[in-house]
Amino acid sequence: MKYLLDTANLDDIRELSEYLPIAGVTSNPTIVKKEGAVPFFAHMREIRAIIGNLRPLHIQVTARDYDGMMRDAEAVFRHVDEKVFIKVPVDFAGVKVIKALKRQGANVTATAVYGMDQAFIALEAGADCIAPYFNRMEALGLDAANVIGNIAGIISHYGYETEILAASFKQPAQIDRAILAGAHSVTVAPNVLREVFAKKVVTDAVQAFADDWSSLYGGKTLAALDG
Ligand SMILES: O=P(O)(O)OC[C@H]1O[C@](O)(CO)[C@@H](O)[C@@H]1O
Numbered sequence: 743m744k745y746l747l748d749t750a751n752l753d754d755i756r757e758l759s760e761y762l763p764i765a766g767v768t769s770n771p772t773i774v775k776k777e778g779a780v781p782f783f784a785h786m787r788e789i790r791a792i793i794g795n796l797r798p799l800h801i802q803v804t805a806r807d808y809d810g811m812m813r814d815a816e817a818v819f820r821h822v823d824e825k826v827f828i829k830v831p832v833d834f835a836g837v838k839v840i841k842a843l844k845r846q847g848a849n850v851t852a853t854a855v856y857g858m859d860q861a862f863i864a865l866e867a868g869a870d871c872i873a874p875y876f877n878r879m880e881a882l883g884l885d886a887a888n889v890i891g892n893i894a895g896i897i898s899h900y901g902y903e904t905e906i907l908a909a910s911f912k913q914p915a916q917i918d919r920a921i922l923a924g925a926h927s928v929t930v931a932p933n934v935l936r937e938v939f940a941k942k943v944v945t946d947a948v949q950a951f952a953d954d955w956s957s958l959y960g961g962k963t964l965a966a967l968d969g
Contacts, residue, residue, distance in 0.1 A: 744927040745935070746798070748909065750774050750785065754932040755792050766798035768873075768909070768929040770829065770853070783821035790822060800851050800871075800907075800929075802829035803839070811839040815848065827871065829853045832860040837867050844868035851907060857884070861893045865902050873929070875910035876920050886916070887923040894924025914938045 744765035803814035831854035851871040852864035879886040908925035
């Protein structure tokens with residue numbers, strides 16, 4: 743079970759990967775747009791420098807046709823590095839790209855997955871990761887957890903090495919449901935991840951401990967007592 747950060751914001755990546763067990767970073771063109779027209783490849787190299795070579799960085803192609811997507815992938819390999827997971831939407835042209843990139847030995851993430859049909863084809867095409875869109879499926883009235891559970895079942899039944907990288911979360915409870923359904927990883931925007939720790943019951947509990955301690959020992963922490 744892994745948590746990735748779904749952002750291209752350098753400050754958030756620095757802070758959250760320092761505090762939380764963050765396994766990598768994902769983005770897509772919409773996420774990059776939030777940062778403005780940054781020098782794209784330099785920005786991605788900065789993300790790589792923050793997370794290091796061992797944690798995966800997923801970058802999405804922007805062209806719509808086979809040749810264009812292949813050229814996008816080559817540009818990423820040239821200007822960032824060859825370990826990047828190339829995110830390819832599972833549309834008709836995208837499946838051809840996934841097959842071709844896998845033949846070249848690249849790391850590939852199949853994205854824009856709204857159901858089992860796309861996921862099964864992406865599995866067979868050899869994708870390393872499949873990104874089902876949890877919130878977007880729910881917005882369509884689909885049972886997103888059930889879709890993920892079924893994909894996970896097929897992966898283990900047939901012994902695929904592909905991992906489910908569940909995406910598109912708007913609330914922490916959706917992350918829980920994706921993980922319980924069998925997602926191997928989740929990619930989560932910083933604000934949604936921060937919400938996990940902003941629950942009033944949690945902050946109230948921590949405050950109550952601090953108040954009780956302080957009523958006994960004033961402002962002195964354990965370390966201060968030790969000194
Ligand atoms: O519904 P949203 O929040 O736009 O999310 C779409 C998702 O697609 C992805 O591109 C899939 O990897 C993520 O980066 C993102 O979580």
